[in-house]
Amino acid sequence: MNWRxxxxxxxxxxxxxxxxxxxxxxxxxxxxxxFAVPPAPVLAVAHSPPVHREEELGSGVASVHVASLCEPAPxxxxxxxxxxxxxxxxxxxxxxxxxxxxGWTEPVPLVTAASARxxxxxxxxxxxxxxxxxxxxxxxxxxxxxxxxxxxxxSSLCLKESSDLGQTWTPSRRLVLSxxxxxxxxxxxxxxPLVGGGWAVPIYQELFGKFxxxxxxxxxxxxxxxxxxxxxxxRTAFQPALVALDSQRALLLCRTACAQRxxxxxxxxxxxxxxxxxxxxxxxxxxSGIDAVRLQDGRLLLAFNDSPSGRANLRLAVSPDYGLSWQxxxxxxxxxxxxxxxxxxxxxxxxLIHLAYTWKRExxxxxxxxxxxxxxTLARDPR
Amino acid sequence: MTxxxxxxxxxxxxxxxxxFLILHQAATWASRRPANVPAGxxxxxxxxLMSVPFDGLPVARRLAGFAPGFSLxxxxxxxxxxxxxxxxxxxxxxxxxxxxxxFGALAGLVLYPxxxxxxxxxxxxxxxxxxxxxxxxxxxxxxLLGRGHRLGWVVLTxxxxxxxxxxxxxxxWDYLVDxxxxxxxxxxxxxxxxxxRVRAPG
Numbered sequence: 281m282n283w284r285x286x287x288x289x290x291x292x293x294x295x296x297x298x299x300x301x302x303x304x305x306x307x308x309x310x311x312x313x314x315f316a317v318p319p320a321p322v323l324a325v326a327h328s329p330p331v332h333r334e335e336e337l338g339s340g341v342a343s344v345h346v347a348s349l350c351e352p353a354p355x356x357x358x359x360x361x362x363x364x365x366x367x368x369x370x371x372x373x374x375x376x377x378x379x380x381x382x383g384w385t386e387p388v389p390l391v392t393a394a395s396a397r398x399x400x401x402x403x404x405x406x407x408x409x410x411x412x413x414x415x416x417x418x419x420x421x422x423x424x425x426x427x428x429x430x431x432x433x434x435s436s437l438c439l440k441e442s443s444d445l446g447q448t449w450t451p452s453r454r455l456v457l458s459x460x461x462x463x464x465x466x467x468x469x470x471x472x473p474l475v476g477g478g479w480a481v482p483i484y485q486e487l488f489g490k491f492x493x494x495x496x497x498x499x500x501x502x503x504x505x506x507x508x509x510x511x512x513x514x515r516t517a518f519q520p521a522l523v524a525l526d527s528q529r530a531l532l533l534c535r536t537a538c539a540q541r542x543x544x545x546x547x548x549x550x551x552x553x554x555x556x557x558x559x560x561x562x563x564x565x566x567x568s569g570i571d572a573v574r575l576q577d578g579r580l581l582l583a584f585n586d587s588p589s590g591r592a593n594l595r596l597a598v599s600p601d602y603g604l605s606w607q608x609x610x611x612x613x614x615x616x617x618x619x620x621x622x623x624x625x626x627x628x629x630x631x632l633i634h635l636a637y638t639w640k641r642e643x644x645x646x647x648x649x650x651x652x653x654x655x656x657t658l659a660r661d662p663r
Numbered sequence: 664m665t666x667x668x669x670x671x672x673x674x675x676x677x678x679x680x681x682x683f684l685i686l687h688q689a690a691t692w693a694s695r696r697p698a699n700v701p702a703g704x705x706x707x708x709x710x711x712l713m714s715v716p717f718d719g720l721p722v723a724r725r726l727a728g729f730a731p732g733f734s735l736x737x738x739x740x741x742x743x744x745x746x747x748x749x750x751x752x753x754x755x756x757x758x759x760x761x762x763x764x765x766f767g768a769l770a771g772l773v774l775y776p777x778x779x780x781x782x783x784x785x786x787x788x789x790x791x792x793x794x795x796x797x798x799x800x801x802x803x804x805x806x807l808l809g810r811g812h813r814l815g816w817v818v819l820t821x822x823x824x825x826x827x828x829x830x831x832x833x834x835x836w837d838y839l840v841d842x843x844x845x846x847x848x849x850x851x852x853x854x855x856x857x858x859x860r861v862r863a864p865g
Contacts, residue, residue: 291808291819298822299801302793401671403720403728428728436731454731456832459778459787460842462731489780503792504833510785513777 305503313499314475314551315524317574330653331632337644339363339375339387346569347636347644348470349626352414352445356380357628359636360390360412360422361644367408368431374410374424376446379646391440391452396426399451400438403428408435411467413479419443421497423467423481426454433464433487437495439506457495457508463487465508467495469521469571470624472530476500480552482522482532489513490537492520494552511555517544521572523580523603527551531603533572533582534558536565541588543570545603563597563606564588569622576631577651582606583623583635594620594637598658610657612637612647669829670732675713675723677733680741683709687748702748732830732837735821736763736814737844755813761855762807763814768852771845774836790836800839 337347337359344363352358357379364372373389396404410424420442425435438452457465464487471481478499484492492511496502511520517534524530532546532555542560563584568591570584580599585591586608593614597606612635613620623637632648639645683706690705713723740763743754755763778787789796800818807815821838824830830837 288808288811291816292805295804295808295815295819295822296801298819298826299797299804301826302797306793397720401720401724401727402674402731403725405728434729454831456731456834456837459774459834459836459840461729462832463729485780487779491780506833507788507791509788510783513780513782513785515780 302503312501312551312553313478313480313496314527315480315530316473316475317524317526328631328650328652330650330656332647332649332653334645334647335379335384336639337361337375337377337384337387337646339373339389339644341365341373343367343369343641344375344644345638345641346409346468346622347638347646348411348413348624349634349636349646350412350414350420350470351626351628352378352418352420354629356445357626357634357646358412358414358420358446359384359644359646360410360424361636361638362408362410362424367641368406370406372406372408374407374422376412376422378446390422390446390449391424393426396438396452400426400454402454405429408432409467411470411481413471413481415473415477418445420446421479422449423495424452425466426452430463432466435464435466436462437465437467437483439497455495455506457483457506458485460487465493465495466519468519468569468622470626471495471497472522472524474499475527478502480522480524482520483508484518484520486518486537490515490518492518492532492534492546494522509552511546511548511552512558517546517558519569520546521570523572523574525574525602529602531572531580532558533561533570533603535569536567541565541567543582543584547603561603561606566590571623571625571635573625573627573633575627575633575651581625581627581633581654583612583625583637585621586611591619591621592616594623596654596657598654607658609654613639667828667831669824669827670831671724673733673738673830674727674730675710675721677738677741678723678726679706679709679713680738680745682712684741684744684748702750706745706749730841730843732832732841734767734837734839734841734844735824736767736817736839737841739763739817739820740844759813761852762812763817764848764851764855766814767840767844767848770836770840771842771848774840775842775845787834787836790834796835800835 341363343366347361374391375387376390377387404426408425414420422440426438427435437455440449442449464485467483471479479497481495483495491513496507515537518537519535520532528551534544543563543565544558545561546555546558568585572582582597586595594612596609599606621638626634635647804815804818825835825838
């Protein structure tokens, strides 16, 4: 064999070995991700008197939208939302605030287009939707949308983390999740933790199709720190809320993306590997954001605009049977020709339920209530 | 700055090569003969232009805002075209060029429509861990290498780069194909097939 043949042989061997190495790695990988379900019911809360309070978070800007909440430590809440002169403006910043026993701290702009440009080292024209979530150790993650070109469909997702309750943050890191210029991945609702660490974050695309996806962040069994999988494609429903029922079963509740103005539900029984064809929940959706959580008592709680054509009310609904049927609950707010939108739900470790929403695009409001208050309103208006 | 060094270098090199080729071609068309601009100097100017900070960011990194990385075959094609204009050696032989265009067109046709939401199957997911993609590309690359085809070496470079995480993406697809490569490959591949058909003995 001449030297040319030897080099070719080495090349063939190298290319086969390098393509086979991931197989060896996958053989040794840990089991596939499983959803971590909420802890057992807190009995003390079930017997407490009804609690209901509402607070407002202002950012000193003309327009705010898309709030999210997390609980990095018992009794401490963190919130993120975006605000600026208007939705999609270049002066939009992601704001951050925390709440302790004394109340909410003054919101601070955490990410701007300029700071994202500086940290990411590439062009960012504007920023948008942001979601905060915290692990059991109190580490806060902020997943936000950065846009280099175009509107929302030109977005990509970036991640920042904080280990000191938001005092300091790591520089932003862009997640490459799409092969087509890495655009059109967005986030609106909070993630579900995974057994053994990591997250399943419900995200979505809205470029050519509008459909839900899952972002697996630092997930056990995944080959990369950030992996995206699809629930279903097309243009039926998007902007999902992920609700885990147990380690394998979960629901995606989605905003409509088609002419049928319904809230859609898709189900998995294999921890997100496959999803059912989306079905109408029987509740309306006006092409507006929704959120849902599984309460500590096992019921599902949904926050939505109860209208096929507008965002003039915000209402709760409860499902005792994993989303098969829904009982409408109280209106949190309603006013003709107004907008109350993009709810975000969180149940704290103490059982208190927190709902953040956009109030007329002028403020972020946080409603906190307990199961006793919810049950009392359901009993008053049993529809 | 969070991009790996390899991604950063490619994000400057690839647009610089692209700009060089456009300007060189424009000069050739304008003078209706091979450009008498010293190609080396033009390339250097393009590299500097792409590296110069403008409003705090190098021009190339502004482009990186909406093109996070370029694939290895596309980079090799640009290097090939650049070296030709510099009077250097060919990266690809003529027949290999045609196959490299077809590779980009085929990979893009498999990847992009489905990855952008056409149907439930998302081929992009197969690029994060071992899958049929690795089997297929590995076998094709081994076949090409066995035939002495230089695209095989480019694919070997791509899988090595993926293991070393040289690009910002951790998905193997992004090392094999990118949208710019696909959008150029598709007409080039179709043109190549048409020319072959026209030239085929009737």
